[in-house]
Amino acid sequence: MAAIVYEGGSLDGGSLFRGLKFFIGQRVPLREHWVTSVKANGGEVVKLEKQADYLIADPLRPKQAIAGSLSYTFLENSLKSGELVDPDQHVIDVAEESKRPVGAGNSVPKRNTRTKFTKEDDDFLTKWVIKAERKGMPTRGNELYQDLAAKNPRHTFQSWRDRWIKILEPRLGPTVFDEDDKEEQEINEPSPITARQPSSKPQSRPTSSAAPVVSTKHIKAPQTKESPIRMIFTDEDTALLEENYDDIMNIAEDEELNAWQAWADKYHIHTAQQWRNYFFEYVKPRYEEKVLLAAEKKNSDVAVDSEQPSQPNKLQQSEAPELLHPTKISDSEITHTTKEENHDPTLSDENVFQTELSSFAQRFEAEVNFAPLISGRKIPLFRLWQTVASEEFNGFDQVESLGQWPKVAGKLNFNDFQHSNAPHELRNCYETMLADFEEFRKIYRSKFSWHKEPSLTSSQENNLIQTQLMQTVNQENDTEGGEEDDQEEEDDDLDNLQGMQIAQSSSKKRRARQESPTPSSRSHNKRQRIDKAKGRELEIPSTPEESYAFQDTGSKQKLSATEMARSLNNEVITVSSSVSPSSSNLGNEDEQVLPQSLSLSRRLSATPPVGEPETQDFRFANDEDEDPDTPSRREHAIGDLAEDSSTQSQTESQKALETQTFIEYWMGLGYAEEIVIQALVATSMETDSVGLFLEQLANGTGLPEDMEGVWTKADDEALIHGSATDYRRLWQGPTQAPNTSSLTLLEVLSIPGLGGLGSLGGSYANGPFTCWHDE
DNA sequence: GAGTAACCGTGTTCATTGTC
DNA sequence: GACAATGAACACGGTTACTC
Numbered sequence: 001m002a003a004i005v006y007e008g009g010s011l012d013g014g015s016l017f018r019g020l021k022f023f024i025g026q027r028v029p030l031r032e033h034w035v036t037s038v039k040a041n042g043g044e045v046v047k048l049e050k051q052a053d054y055l056i057a058d059p060l061r062p063k064q065a066i067a068g069s070l071s072y073t074f075l076e077n078s079l080k081s082g083e084l085v086d087p088d089q090h091v092i093d094v095a096e097e098s099k100r101p102v103g104a105g106n107s108v109p110k111r112n113t114r115t116k117f118t119k120e121d122d123d124f125l126t127k128w129v130i131k132a133e134r135k136g137m138p139t140r141g142n143e144l145y146q147d148l149a150a151k152n153p154r155h156t157f158q159s160w161r162d163r164w165i166k167i168l169e170p171r172l173g174p175t176v177f178d179e180d181d182k183e184e185q186e187i188n189e190p191s192p193i194t195a196r197q198p199s200s201k202p203q204s205r206p207t208s209s210a211a212p213v214v215s216t217k218h219i220k221a222p223q224t225k226e227s228p229i230r231m232i233f234t235d236e237d238t239a240l241l242e243e244n245y246d247d248i249m250n251i252a253e254d255e256e257l258n259a260w261q262a263w264a265d266k267y268h269i270h271t272a273q274q275w276r277n278y279f280f281e282y283v284k285p286r287y288e289e290k291v292l293l294a295a296e297k298k299n300s301d302v303a304v305d306s307e308q309p310s311q312p313n314k315l316q317q318s319e320a321p322e323l324l325h326p327t328k329i330s331d332s333e334i335t336h337t338t339k340e341e342n343h344d345p346t347l348s349d350e351n352v353f354q355t356e357l358s359s360f361a362q363r364f365e366a367e368v369n370f371a372p373l374i375s376g377r378k379i380p381l382f383r384l385w386q387t388v389a390s391e392e393f394n395g396f397d398q399v400e401s402l403g404q405w406p407k408v409a410g411k412l413n414f415n416d417f418q419h420s421n422a423p424h425e426l427r428n429c430y431e432t433m434l435a436d437f438e439e440f441r442k443i444y445r446s447k448f449s450w451h452k453e454p455s456l457t458s459s460q461e462n463n464l465i466q467t468q469l470m471q472t473v474n475q476e477n478d479t480e481g482g483e484e485d486d487q488e489e490e491d492d493d494l495d496n497l498q499g500m501q502i503a504q505s506s507s508k509k510r511r512a513r514q515e516s517p518t519p520s521s522r523s524h525n526k527r528q529r530i531d532k533a534k535g536r537e538l539e540i541p542s543t544p545e546e547s548y549a550f551q552d553t554g555s556k557q558k559l560s561a562t563e564m565a566r567s568l569n570n571e572v573i574t575v576s577s578s579v580s581p582s583s584s585n586l587g588n589e590d591e592q593v594l595p596q597s598l599s600l601s602r603r604l605s606a607t608p609p610v611g612e613p614e615t616q617d618f619r620f621a622n623d624e625d626e627d628p629d630t631p632s633r634r635e636h637a638i639g640d641l642a643e644d645s646s647t648q649s650q651t652e653s654q655k656a657l658e659t660q661t662f663i664e665y666w667m668g669l670g671y672a673e674e675i676v677i678q679a680l681v682a683t684s685m686e687t688d689s690v691g692l693f694l695e696q697l698a699n700g701t702g703l704p705e706d707m708e709g710v711w712t713k714a715d716d717e718a719l720i721h722g723s724a725t726d727y728r729r730l731w732q733g734p735t736q737a738p739n740t741s742s743l744t745l746l747e748v749l750s751i752p753g754l755g756g757l758g759s760l761g762g763s764y765a766n767g768p769f770t771c772w773h774d775e
Numbered sequence: 776g777a778g779t780a781a782c783c784g785t786g787t788t789c790a791t792t793g794t795c
Numbered sequence: 796g797a798c799a800a801t802g803a804a805c806a807c808g809g810t811t812a813c814t815c
Contacts, residue, residue, distance in 0.1 A: 116813095117780090142804075155782085156781085156782065156783080158781090158782060158783060159780095159781055162781070165805095165806095166780090167780090
């Protein structure tokens with residue numbers, strides 16, 4: 001062979017590569033040069049690798065080289081030498097994993113024939129992809145189709161993938177579901193969607209420019225192919241899906257395909273896939289977020305909107321009622337006793353429910369999720385409360401004993417097949433967040449049957465409340481006389497002592513110490529259920545009582561009147577008035593009611609607490625001067641309560657009995673008697689605070705010194721020099737606190753000039769207990 | 776031969792993981 | 796935390812069998 005050497009790429013022609021076919025990779029350096037050189041020397045550059053005798057590639061890119069490829073140095077050296085050099089010396093060492101043969105390669109089975117996609121293939125593929133998508137798997141990756149190809153080798157995974165991406169997904173809907181599917185659909189039970197979809201919905205709706213658009217990630221058909229299906233979803237579309245949220249979520253997995261197709265058949269404006277994508281990508285997250293926000297908003301509303309009287313379902317009406325209660329349980333379904341007796345407003349008024357539960361939880365530093373996630377759905381906690389507390393189920397204990405949680409789940413539209421775990425989750429949810437609340441309310445409501453008093457109207461209750469407050473003021477005025485001028489500083493102390501009790505109305509006297517104590521400073525309910533939430537990080541916003549603390553004076557009375565109309569407070573107020581509205585002895589009245597109930601009610605965020613009248617002694621002492629309306633209201637209230645005045649003379653034996661009851665109650669909860677007594681002493685018989693201290697005393701951690709209601713050494717030092725010495729004799733120390741039979745403290749509460757319990761200092765666990773009287 | 780669609784390869788982007 | 800390595804996901808385009 002005549003060797004023609006082409007130095008520097010000269011192209012004078014030759015026969016060096018005559019008869020040889022080369023495939024030169026696109027990324028080979030100086031590719032054009034090599035192509036020209038090959039052709040100039042009689043060779044042929046082919047377009048297909050498999051047509052080539054030699055594959056020329058870049059040795060610096062072995063991964064891109066085909067197995068058996070030669071480096072371009074083969075051409076270079078051959079041209080230099082004028083003869084073909086040994087190709088073996090120029091073979092590119094292709095990495096094993098990247099080796100691939102010419103053409104389809106060996107990594108996948110080479111198919112000599114094409115396999116047409118049948119309808120069965122398409123259906124199989126569609127169901128496979130939808131199923132995967134529902135599990136959150138990517139539908140455009142390789143893995144999904146590799147698995148599919150392993151299960152159904154009629155096509156390669158690439159082919160399956162292509163089929164879906166290029167063909168089925170764009171046109172999904174009308175073409176995916178063939179007659180066979182429809183027949184199958186007819187055989188199966190009608191899906192919830194088809195069974196419950198509204199019959200009068202328009203079949204087409206105007207397009208809203210502001211409406212969200214289905215993700216083009218999944219649906220690109222209208223952009224590439226002729227399709228009557230529009231991409232824009234209107235608010236009506238959204239509302240339609242939200243209305244059927246529960247039903248959609250209850251669709252069994254194997255029914256989903258047919259259900260969406262049926263849905264799309266009825267609402268032709270979108271394909272089944274579009275409807276489905278839109279629902280899961282937009283409607284469902286949005287819906288759940290709305291539920292959550294609605295719950296949170298209610299909490300904040302409760303804190304801020306203190307002057308608003310309880311308006312049943314107000315929020316529900318204003319904020320997507322169907323959202324919060326897509327399948328609302330009717331009041332009649334919940335209870336038939338609402339109008340006659342013992343109506344629990346928490347069952348009918350979500351605002352009340354959330355208010356009271358928030359307060360209850362706050363009391364125990366627990367966190368309440370008003371939109372808990374159950375089997376992937378966020379449900380309003382109120383609905384769970386309504387359902388379990390309804391007459392049909394009659395509370396947690398009955399549901400638990402009768403194993404009715406599946407039935408409860410059914411009531412909440414959980415599919416027993418698809419959401420098999422929903423009953424268990426609902427139970428846990430209820431037990432964690434509602435069981436104690438329910439128990440509390442049961443005890444509380446049964447304890448005070450007065451609530452069933454049918455003759456006591458709301459206005460009467462309000463009047464009772466007013467009267468209670470006014471009588472408290474009267475008592476104070478009668479006993480303190482002109483000492484009111486000196487009350488300001490004392491009020492601060494009272495604020496500290498009584499915490500939120502005064503917060504509602506004594507706005508001007510708020511001090512930093514009234515701020516909510518740190519979580520660690522609060523004790524917890526001893527019971528286990530509540531403690532479950534103990535470890536959670538508190539996210540409860542500023543306490544509602546804080547909000548009330550800044551109510552203007554003019555609103556105080558109104559606030560009391562309206563808020564007290566709320567159930568729990570009504571209960572307490574009525575108790576106070578009916579049992580013994582002894583206006584001057586706060587402690588006495590506290591002891592008249594169930595300790596836990598009382599303490600809890602005092603913590604109720606948006607409502608004046610149980611012992612409000614008593615605890616407002618000093619507040620109203622000031623308020624009297626500020627509020628010109630007070631006298632008239634007082635007269636009115638007194639008039640309403642005239643018959644109760646006879647009950648104000650509580651005997652000491654009654655007091656002793658109540659004190660005993662109080663202590664026994666807490667002992668019944670597992671606290672040692674001395675612990676209860678110590679807590680009582682520490683709180684100046686402020687039963688509201690007892691619960692806060694009991695746990696810490698029981699744990700041996702002692703009482704915090706920076707906690708409201710706990711009197712510190714520093715406080716004592718500052719205040720010990722007053723006329724309190726007159727009363728110091730009453731206290732010998734924590735260990736000598738009044739026992740269950742001692743009413744010494746109770747007597748102190750009514751000592752003229754002392755100002756009731758409010759002016760009585762608390763104690764700290766390890767220091768001398770001190771009473772004082774501000775000069 | 777042209778058109779279609781099944782099949783395939785490759786480059787880019789991005790998220791995850793491991794290392795420093 | 797920064798960086799690199801790795802692999803999955805994705806988009807795009809090429810190849811080729813098949814049909815008309």
